[in-house]
Amino acid sequence: MNGAPVMPSPGELRAMVAGDPRGYAQRWSFGVPSWRHASEGGFRRARYEVRIDEQTARLYVTSQHYLSGWPAAIQRFGMLDTEAEPGPDDQTVHGHVLVGAVVLASPMNERVLTVPFPGLAPYAESAELARLIVSPSVPANGETFLVSRALRLAAESGLRAAVSFADPMPRRRVTGEGVVIGSPGHLGIVYQALGARFTGRGTARSLCFLPDGSVLSARSKAKVTGRETGGGGVVRRLELLGARPLRPEEEPARWLAEILPAIGARAARHPGNLRYLLPAARTRAERSRTVFGMPSLPYPKWADDRRSI
Structure with a gap:
């Protein structure tokens, strides 16, 4: 592993809650957050492989991700570290350590897909990117690699676009040490880095x-x-x-x-998650033909500060 997870300073955490990620990517291990910084470099695409994974992705996501629930999965993808030696707690696929996962799923309401993708068949040609998780062992920039490869694989089976939501509201957990930040709120920086279309917020609701x-x-x-x-x-x-x-x-x-x-x-009242639309394509030509049913808006640069959560 090149580098290691780091802990942002209190000032950097406050900046992240306000919406400035400061170059950090949040990772999860058994529900506990850690961070990797973009300045460390060291990510080598040749070291990692992304493949369709129907067996281990569920256990990996539910044991590692801060959202422990499992969505109505359509396709699951795992990212494998082909050079790491498996440890006693590692999950493996064909002898390689599983270090990330993407889950494409069916949202509870079909309109989540039909409104942004009116010309695509929901659940077959469009889906929700419902889970994204990368191990702390992976250097920064692993998220963009995993998402782009997973969508390309999904395109080979007919998917043409995916919607994903970033929750900008900070989450605070009650522990024996008091109230701590479990998640500073997400702006969807990984989707912005992939050139996804930002289309505003999802439905506001009480949670x-x-x-x-x-x-x-x-x-x-x-x-x-x-x-x-x-x-x-x-x-x-x-x-x-x-x-x-x-x-x-x-x-x-x-x-x-x-x-x-x-x-x-x-x-608490939630103002709605940030909605991003991503094409799933095998070629640039396919990508350019993706038709979205919602206009593009400027990327958000701040997160919600809801201190009651």
Whole structure:
């Protein structure tokens, strides 16, 4: 590994919360953030390989990413370090260490795809880039390499465009040491570096933030209250955050109403994520033929400062 993860200074962290990334790329390892700086250099494309990965990407993403949930995946891609020696905690694919993943998924609402890509078949020719994660072991600039290669591979199976959202709202986690920044808020710098089209914000909404900085979505709540498949996983997630067990005879809605304030969940208004549109193409000609249904706007240069989160 060329260089190592670094910790930004308090002043640099404050600048990142305000929207100035200061050249840092945030990485995740078992839900814990770290940073690599662009000035270190050292990224060699020849060392890394990106391939379709149906087996290990889910475990890697759910164990490493700060958003531990798993989206409705359409395609999964893994980035392999072909030179690293596997360690006892590393996941491997064909003997190579898995150091990154991209997940293309189906959004909950089809309009997330049909509005920006009106001429493309949703879920087949368009998808949401729902997860992007790169290991702290990879030097800076690994994200752009992984995304561009993953979209090129996806284009070979018919994908023509992807939408991705960057959450500009800082996330704060409650730990034994107090409240710490879990994520300073994302501007989508990696998408800007790839030349993606910025089209404004997604829908503003009220969200339920859990003590670890993650969101308990309305869909997750519905799985619990409706006793649906997947509801048990949501219950276990809340129990790990300190909720008392849900008794078999208990009404799930009442249980949620009781335990959410008890574990420190907070409701807050979210102004909407930043929306980026990326073509998926095998050639420059294919890229130039991509038709977007939303106008391009200037790239955002600041993040939201919501100190209540």
